[in-house]
Amino acid sequence: MIPSTRHIARHAARHVARHITRRLASGLALALTVCALPGTARAQAQPAAAAITLGTTAPFSGPFAEYGEEYRKGADACLAPVNAAGGVRGRPLRIAYLDDAYDAPRAAANLRTLAGQGVAAFVNLVGTGPMLAMQPVLDELKIPAIGTSSGADVLRTPEGASPWVVHTKASNGDEFAGFARMLPTIGMTRIALVVQDNAFGKAGLASALKAFQQPGQTTPVVNLGQDAAGMEAAIAQVRQAEPHAVVLIAAGTAAPAFIAQYRQAAGASARVAVLNVVGGRVLTGQLKEQVAGILTAVLYPSPWTGTRRAAREYQAAMAEAGQELSLLSMEGCMNLRFAVAALRAAGDDASPAGVRRALDRGVVLDLGDFALRLAPGSRVASRHMSLGIYRANGRLTE
Structure with a gap:
């Protein structure tokens, strides 16, 4: 039986309707997908910027554990506002910690472990004995270390100094x-x-x-x-x-x-x-x-003074972190802040080599009435020293 013209027309109309429905459904699905993504249909989800890692080996156990703990409190507290403000060139910062119990061979081994985690630099290293053991390892790894508790002059002489270690305070x-x-x-x-x-x-x-x-x-x-x-x-x-x-x-x-x-x-x-x-x-x-x-x-502004910008910013960071003020946490904070200044000076190259080049060019952390100034080619950022006296409440008067 030959279909009538009317039958053919009805069939064609149903076919066109089904085709239009499929196209509309496809378009709606595409529209929903685009709405689920930021920007236009060409926008792609961007991965989070990779974190820059700093490494610390310090005593968190044993008779010198207070040094590691206080440096960590100061560094962590003063790191938080850096990350809240966008980190360094949009990359967040983190600190990887390892305990060395003030044991020199263990401290040296920890450097190698942290280097394997891709650290850009070390910060807040502790102890004269451990530093004597760590300096040859730093020379081998070619990773800068910024800030150490030791003020020993033997670590700063032409014969005993490492080009990979930067001191942020006066020597003994x-x-x-x-x-x-x-x-x-x-x-x-x-x-x-x-x-x-x-x-x-x-x-x-x-x-x-x-x-x-x-x-x-x-x-x-x-x-x-x-x-x-x-x-x-x-x-x-x-x-x-x-x-x-x-x-x-x-x-x-x-x-x-x-x-x-x-x-x-x-x-x-x-x-x-x-x-x-x-x-x-x-x-x-x-x-x-x-x-x-x-x-x-x-060697730094007193943590309890209200007249120095460095102290006020440290106090605010410690209050936000719920930590008490101390000399050692102040030092941990200042070392961390100088490391951040070095990373910023390194530009887009936050590698150990990039940080070393920035340090070689010179880095300044200027806090108005107190500054850490590393001159080009130098390895000591401050020689400031004043005389203080403890009060019965444990605070200092300069």
Whole structure:
């Protein structure tokens, strides 16, 4: 039977309707897909910018654990506003941490582990002994290290310095020279040096003797014993010398232990001066109100001052993080901020080589009334030192 013209027309109309329906459905699906993506139909979802990683090996266990913990608190607190503001060239920053328990071989091994994670630089490394072991590894890995707790001059001499290490604070030699210059102005002319028998103490003693030894004058040197009997013998030697002040070259728990026993034997007015790195909760926490009157070198603005921009910005970051203020966390913050400045100066090349080139050109962290200025070719960003005194509440007065 031959279809009629009317039948053919109806069939064609149904075919066209089905075709139009399919096209409309396809178009609607495409429209829904486009609406689900940002921008136009050509827009593609962009992957998040890869994070830039900094690495830290430090003691988070053992007698020097306070150093690692306080540096971490300061660095993490001051990293948060950097990431909130977009990181570095749109890339967020993170810090990878490893515990070395202040063990030199373990610290060196941790550097290799962190290097395998693709760090752009190391920050906030801790200890003279560990640094002596880490410097050859840094030279081998060719990764910069920015900021170390150690002020040992042996790490800054032409023979002992590493081109891959940048120091953001004055050296122990600068601190001892400051003590030798400032203590006599407040009537403290007779000084005794009390020295811990480890790499920190030995390195510090050489710098202290250079600052305090005068022609025809002998500065008593007393070795700090490793046990209670040795501590008692050291205190007896110091009292026999009758110094106006003791310059203590010791860190960790040995420092507050000596100060407490020495003041118990010689009286609460006995004066002790400590290096900047000795300050912190390990000192104030153990001595409590007995910390009052202890002298110290101040290498950064006091964390408690309200007049310095560096301190105010640190205080705001620590408050946001819910952390208490301290000398060591202030240092951890400043080291982190200088590392960020170096990364920004490196431009689009946030590799170890790019950061090293930026450091070689010179990097400045200018905070108005305080700055870290690394001159081209230099490896020391600050030699600032002032004299501070602890109050009974553990805070410093400069």
